[in-house]
Amino acid sequence: MAQGENSLGVLLDANQVKEGVELKPYVTGFLLAHEMDWAEATAETYRHALTQFETYRADRGRPALNELLVKQYVRNLYLNRRSAAYIQRQLSVLRSFSAWAVEEGILPADPTRKIPMPKLSAEYRREALDEEEIDRLLNQIQITSFMDLRDYLLVSLIWRAATRLIELHRANIEDYVKKGDGGLLYLHGKGREEADSFVVIVPELVPALDRYIEMRGIVAPKAPLFISERPKKGARLSVRGIRGIVTYYLKKAGIKRKRLTAYSLRHTAATEALKNGADLKAVRDMMRHRSMNTTLKYDHMVRRIEKGAETFIKTRKQADLSQMDARKESK
Incomplete structure (x- = not known):
C-alpha cells in the first residue's frame, strides 16, 4: 500500500464520500x-x-x-x-x-x-403462542409429502428447540448428529461459517428428521439440510422462505394476533419451558443468550401473567351475563 493511501488504494482526503460521489x-x-x-x-x-x-x-x-x-x-x-x-x-x-x-x-x-x-418493545419481541395455538398450528401441517415433512420440521425445530430462522437456513446435513434416543443440531452462529453451538433434538422429533434425511437420498455432507421447492428445487431454503412457511401455517390456523411473527415460535419455546418448570440456566442455554438478563425478561413475563399482583386481589362481584344472553336469544 502506498503511503497516503488506504486499503482500497485511494488517496486520502478530508471526505472521500463528497457530494455527487457514488458509494x-x-x-x-x-x-x-x-x-x-x-x-x-x-x-x-x-x-x-x-x-x-x-x-x-x-x-x-x-x-x-x-x-x-x-x-x-x-x-x-x-x-x-x-x-x-x-x-x-x-x-x-x-x-x-x-x-x-x-x-x-x-x-x-x-x-x-x-x-x-x-x-424495540420488549413485549413485541417476546410475543408467544399459547398451548392451544401451538396445537392448532401443528394440526394444519398434514404430512403427505416430502415438503410437508420439511415444513413440520421447520416449525417444530423453532418452537421445540428455539432454533433461529437464520440457523435453520445455514444448517447442513452433517450438522445433525444422533445422540442416544435424541440428537443434536450444530448451528452456524451469526457471521460464522463453522458450527459453534447446538440445539437438542428431542426424541419425538428424531423419527421425522431421520425420515426426511432418508428421503433426501445420497447428498454431500455440506449440502443444505432444508431445501426449497421454488424457484430452484433443491437450493438452500432462504430465511425469507422459512419465514413465509411459518407465516402461512399461522394464517391457515387462524392465528392472526398483530404481534405474532415466525420468530414468536422461538419465544414460545422459552415461555413454555419456564411455565413447565425449567430452570433459568437451562432456558438460557437453550436460547443461547449471552446475558442472563435477556432470559430473565421471559421469566418476568411468565410470572407477571401467571402470578401478577392482580391475581391476589379478591373478587367482589363477577358480572352476571345471564340476563344479557337471555335478551339476545329472545330477539
Whole structure:
C-alpha cells in the first residue's frame, strides 16, 4: 500500500464520500474487507442495506455522507412506517460501514455516532403462542409429502428447540448428529461459517428428521439440510422462505394476533419451558443468550401473567351475563 493511501488504494482526503460521489466502490471495499469473517448471508444483508441507503442518497442528488444525511434517512424510514427492528438493522449496518470508513480515512468522522437506535418493545419481541395455538398450528401441517415433512420440521425445530430462522437456513446435513434416543443440531452462529453451538433434538422429533434425511437420498455432507421447492428445487431454503412457511401455517390456523411473527415460535419455546418448570440456566442455554438478563425478561413475563399482583386481589362481584344472553336469544 502506498503511503497516503488506504486499503482500497485511494488517496486520502478530508471526505472521500463528497457530494455527487457514488458509494458503490466503497461498499465493495467494505464487503471485501470482511469477506473472511462473514457468512454469505451476512454479507448479503449488509450489501442490501447499503444499496437501499445509496438509492435514497442518489434520489437526492448524492449529497455528502454526513450526520444530517443519516438523520434524514432515518426520518424517512419512520415516515414510511418501517418497523423499529428494520430501522435498527439499517442503522446498525450504516454504523459498521462508517466505522470502517473512518478507520480507512474515507470519512473524517462517524456520521452515525450521535444518532440513537430506535427502541424495540420488549413485549413485541417476546410475543408467544399459547398451548392451544401451538396445537392448532401443528394440526394444519398434514404430512403427505416430502415438503410437508420439511415444513413440520421447520416449525417444530423453532418452537421445540428455539432454533433461529437464520440457523435453520445455514444448517447442513452433517450438522445433525444422533445422540442416544435424541440428537443434536450444530448451528452456524451469526457471521460464522463453522458450527459453534447446538440445539437438542428431542426424541419425538428424531423419527421425522431421520425420515426426511432418508428421503433426501445420497447428498454431500455440506449440502443444505432444508431445501426449497421454488424457484430452484433443491437450493438452500432462504430465511425469507422459512419465514413465509411459518407465516402461512399461522394464517391457515387462524392465528392472526398483530404481534405474532415466525420468530414468536422461538419465544414460545422459552415461555413454555419456564411455565413447565425449567430452570433459568437451562432456558438460557437453550436460547443461547449471552446475558442472563435477556432470559430473565421471559421469566418476568411468565410470572407477571401467571402470578401478577392482580391475581391476589379478591373478587367482589363477577358480572352476571345471564340476563344479557337471555335478551339476545329472545330477539
